[in-house]
Amino acid sequence: MIEIQHAWDIRIVLDLTLGGMGVAAFIIAFFYYLRGEKEFNVKAALAGIASLLIGLLILIMHLGKPEAALYTLLSPNIGSVMAWGVFFNILTLVFGGLFALPGLVKLPYAGNERVMRLLGALGSVFSFLVMTYTGALLARTSIHLWRSPATPLLFILVALSSGIGLYTLVAVAFKKEVPRELVDLSMVTTFLAFVTMTLYFVIADISTEAFKYSVHVMLSELVGATVALYLLGFITPFIVYFYNRRKPSRTNMVVLALLLILQSFLTRFLVVYAGAIELPW
């Protein structure tokens, strides 16, 4: 008997989406901070940390007993992927937050370049670990669709896409140019995410019954989300990208950024909601 999982819902999808987007935006912001543009990139990093924080608050709302969450720190099970995630998230919030806070308030260390670089580097390392953790979390379950080695890879790709999306939105808001190579990179991640996602469908026939069922659900009950992902998340970004190369505009960039964020949300929505477990009878 195969059952669709019901334990995790839209709040988990939002946490994974906002978390992945936030940490990717932080890494991008720190990269361009090192390239020279300081003030704006600290603000972009702050947007990334804010996104991560909102995602975590949504995750806490999902917990059946949020007041017990302290036990993840008091008595962590170091073998648990989720426990690693808690530490990675906290360390990202601490180091990334300290790096980004000067974008909001004046802080004494903000003028010290060595300190800022150290905080940004540590924040980026833990951000990357958070980005990989979002997929690893799902992979360490009994749900065959999630267990696929493609899942962590797919989640990293869509996190990068959406991170570029968030960075672009902040850049537009502050009337800054979005680096051309960054927009190009979003097309690479979009294409790779398209290939990885499509592989789920391609290998379904030679996979387990639970995996096949998950793919069947994507093509039946969740077909609206699947079509939306392919049209709005994978194909339309390319159309907007090429259109923008011919006629560049801020509107195009905003539309592209929103589509990249939507790509991440729809991918995670589909993967989470199509998760099926094969029970032993």
Next chain:
Amino acid sequence: MACITENRREQAFKAVEEGLQALENFKKRTYVVTHIFGTYPNVGVVYTHMICQHCENPPCVSVCPTGASYKTKDGIVLVNNTKCIGCEYCVQACPYGARFWDPHIRSIDKCTFCAHRLAKGEEPACVTTCPTGARIFGDLEDTGSEVSKIVASGAAVALKKEEGTSPKVFYVFPMRRR
């Protein structure tokens, strides 16, 4: 083949839908599923008692972020209600669908092998109440126990062995299962 149960699971589901929440846990901690096999005219039915399989390598324990899920010295998998944060990661990790969130106790719940009864030297309630003796409980490490002899005979099988969980609950089916 000793099981004569009438499957009450559907009735329990219906009762829960009608607002009798107290039955919800009853149906989830332990219940009997009906498995119909074969094609007409060669068909059969087998009832399977579903509980936590108290695995040797329990994935629910390894994924629990707080250590709320743990295995005792005796090999029983339990949940510390105080430390459970309700993330339901263990629900996703269990290949047997044995775990569930209980809003009444605000913790993940599951079959405990009636650990409170075992502590008093009694058998689990499901074993003592079964009218046909279809359920057998014992020490697998005691080669002289009835349960050890059945397992050693090869008549009993574990479910989903491919998961590598090494369950400690075994089933004697009328037909061999993988």
